[in-house]
Amino acid sequence: MPLTFRKSFRIFPGVRLNLNKRSWSVTTxxxxxxxxxxxxxxRRTTSVxxxxxxxxxxxxxxxxxx
Structure with missing residues (x-):
């Protein structure tokens, strides 16, 4: 079974910095x-x-x- 890495940090209320093994992303x-x-x-994602x-x-x- 492969190991994965994912970490999410809250920067400001309503803004998160997400880190994984290959990239990073910002979620608002x-x-x-x-x-x-x-x-x-x-990649740009919108979700509800x-x-x-x-x-x-x-x-x-x-x-x-x-």
């Missing part, structure tokens, strides 16, 4: 309303918790050109 938003996450790899066990998430990826 709280428990109510949408959350927006921007990753160092170019819905009533009950439901939720909605949209992920956009920015392709890097060399």
């Amino acid at each position: 938003g709280g428990k109510r309303g949408p959350r927006h996450t921007t990753s160092s790899t170019g 918790d819905l009533p009950g066990p439901f939720g909605w998430r949209r992920t956009r990826s920015t392709r890097h050109t060399r």
